[in-house]
Amino acid sequence: MIRITEAFKKGKAFIPFITGGDPDLDTTRSLILEMQDAGADLIEIGVPFSDPIAEGPVIQEADERALQGGCTTDRLFDMVESLKDRMHIPMVFMTYINPVFSYGMDRFMDRCQRAGIAGLIVPDLPYEEKGEIYDSCHAKDLELVSMIAPTSKERIRMIAGEAEGFLYCVSSLGVTGVRQQFDTDIESMIKLAKEETSIPCCVGFGISTPEQAGKMASVSDGAIVGSAIVRIIAEHGKDSAPYVRKYVEEMVRAVKDAG
Amino acid sequence: MNAVNELDEAYRKYKNDPEFIRELKALYREYAGRPSMLTYASRMTEDLGGAKIYLKREDLNHTGSHKINNCLGQILLAKKMGKTRIIAETGAGQHGVATATVCALMGMECVIFMGETDTKRQALNVYRMELLGAAVHPVTSGTRTLKDAVNETMREWTSRISDTHYCLGSVMGPHPFPEMVRDFQKIIGEEIKDQVRKAEGKLPDAVIACVGGGSNAMGAFYDFIDDKEVELIGCEAAGEGADTPRTAATITTGRVGIFHGMKSLFCQDEFGQIAPVYSISAGLDYPGIGPEHAELYRSKRARYVPVTDEEAVNAFEYMSRTEGIIPAIESAHAVAYAMKIAPTMAKDKVIVINISGRGDKDVASIARYRGRSDLHD
Structure with missing residues (x-):
């Protein structure tokens, strides 16, 4: 397994997200390899869920396509495991808690480890409840990535203080989805987090253009982009790899230029 | 998370505040019309030939269901917290109507999220909410029913919490909702206890209520939990049968999961994907159940039984004809089970059925179920 920290060895990181199995697992497989080749530093793979409450319409629809296409947790694990030896950047899963809980925590983590997954992001598991999953995660050497939001206020220090892997800002x-502008003072949110932690802080939600990615990377350690990529996949389906590759290359350039 | 923490803090502060309690009691009495009556169902009792049957008439509350109890409590609390905007999910529309009503009363902005399928099943309630000044958003994601309306309301809440309170309609979701909604509904059971004592000089032998998320059942059960001699029975919506995929019977068919901010029982597949559920009743077709019901089930303090669409529709028609009371199709699930057990019980036994709402809203869909295509909402 390649650890999350490897993603930040070449400066600021560009982190693309795609939903596993959208529109099918073969496409996901080639997308992961193309994005790695295009210079992505870490790949976030969404475990499709029937009710993704942190997602906007674009990723909701990707989850629906993936589930309709027959993607299951087992099949996703099999596909990721088959890629393991070709990866030189880390991969993390973005998953809701119920698919993990339902699969059996220990069994889920064991399969993650065998598939070369470095960590988990669980948006519906708040900091206060992370005890549900923490021990099973660590028993298999996985890192649990924490999230902070503009509304986290006094919880930012607490969450950042115990964060591992990277901090998802x-x-x-x-919810997720492309935004025209950002009203929050992201810089001071990150400054506050940095007082409590030395791990990288990356910004996600709403970023779609190279300008936005560059701007976010200039005040943080990296940019995470999901909906904008998923939109390309929605448009081009099985043939989306070259389009995604081109987009990722541009975004990587913008992020690296910022650092 | 900060929003629920803030809510928890405010709820702890106000739940024992004499002024808050006084205001809420006055609203229950003067606006909702509490206490709701307890009606002796003499013709049903005679016809079924067993236990004496009483009906707890939540259908006679203002807005026609028990949902008003919770809305008055939560929206009064939201007002004290300085919120000016209320958002809520609704299935059958009863919670949406109650929310819109209390928002009109208290001068709050109101936005209701309702699955698109339900907006069609309950078109009249959509217009009713609009009449009360609410904006109704049809939800087009997922199965387009109650579960998806909850998803969408949660998404909305994360985007705007400073001025907005999420008035969740059942004993579910993240803490403090299950506990808080139960507290605002427990007056149902307290009144039942008092009223049955006055009428019969003892406690009832059984209290029966329908269960979707479970707020009317929790309200009716809660005051009886320590009275072990009182049997508590929750009736789940089995749809076309608990052994078919067209069902919403969570306790009968579900497994433990973590969803919508709670650990409880959920209808789900082997990979933890939440199952699409079905019931003729839009208010009961939710794939989960409140966590305190899951606990009452685990501890065997309450038992939960599946009731099919067909049984519920028969009970809907039976009670209308026999007592001159048209129950909500949700409540008809409880009536159906009472019809099964009353004849098996001795004549000195007492059953209370919680009639959680009135059935006017369901008349058109029952007519359709019976093949009458000439009626419109």
Whole structure:
């Protein structure tokens, strides 16, 4: 397994997200390899869920496509495991808690480890409840990535203080999805977090253009982009790899230029 | 998370505040019309030939269901917290109507999220909410029913919490909702206890209520939990049968999971994908159940039984004809089970059925179920 920290060895990180199995697992597989080749530093793979409450419409629809296409947790694990030896950047899963709980915590983590997954992001598991999953995660050497949001206020210090892997800083209120502008003072949110932790802080939610990615990377350690990529996949389906590759290359350039 | 922490803090502060309690009691009495009556169902009792049957008439509350109890409590609390905007999910529309009503009363902005399928099943309630000044958002994601309305309301809440309170309609979701909604509904059971004592000089032998998320059942059960001699029975919506995929019977068919901010029982597949559920009743077709019901089930303090669409519709028609009371199709699930057990019980036994709402809203869909295509909402 390649650890999350490897993603930040070449400066600021560009972190693309795609939903596993959208529109099918073969496409996901080639997308992961293309994005690695295009210079992505860490890949976030969404475990599709029936009720993704942190997602806006674009990723909700990707989850629906993936589930309709027959993607299950087992099949996703099999596909990721088959890629393991070709990866030189870390991969993390973004998953809701119920698919993990339902699969059996220990069994889920064991399969993650065998598939070369370095960590988990669980948006519906708040800091206060992370005890549900913490021990099973660590028993298999996985890191549990924490999120902070503009509304986290006094919880930012607490969450950042115990964060591992990287700290996922949510750019604005609400769910995932492309935004025209950002009203939050992201810089001071990150400054506050940095007082408590030395791990990298990356910004996600709403970023779609190279300008936005560059701007976010200039005040943090990296930019996370999901909906904008998923939109390309929605448009081009099985043939999306070259389009995604081109987009990721541009975004990587913008992020590296910022650092 | 900060929003629920803030809510928890405010609720702890106000729940024992004499002024808050006084205001809420006055609203219950003068606006909702509490206490709701307890009606002796003499013709049903005679016809079924067993236990004496009483009906707890939550259908006679203002807005026609028990939902008003919780809305008055939460929106009064939200007002004290300085919130000016209320958002809520609704299934059958009863919670949406109650929320819109209390928002009109208290001068709050109101936005209701309702699955698109339900907006069609309950078109009249959509117009009713709009009449009360609420904006109704049809939810087009997922199965387009209650579960998806909850998802969308939660998404909305994360995007705007400073001025907005989420008035959740059942004993579910993240803490403090299950406990708080139960507290605002427990007056149902307190009144039942008092009223049955006055009428019969003892406690009832059984209290029966329908369960979706479980707020009317929790309200009716809570005051009896320590009275072990009182049997508590929750009736789940089995849809076309608990052994078919077209069902919403969570306790009968579900497993433990973590969803919508709670650890409880959920209808789900082997990979933890939340199952699409079905019931004729839009108010009961939710794939989960409040965590305190899951605990009452685990500890065997209450038992939960599945009731099919067909049984519920029969009970809906039976009670209308026999007592001149049209129950909500949700409540008809409880009536159906009472019809099964009353004849098996001795004549000195007492059953209370919680009639959680009135059935006017369901008349058109029952007519459709019976093949009458000439009626419109």
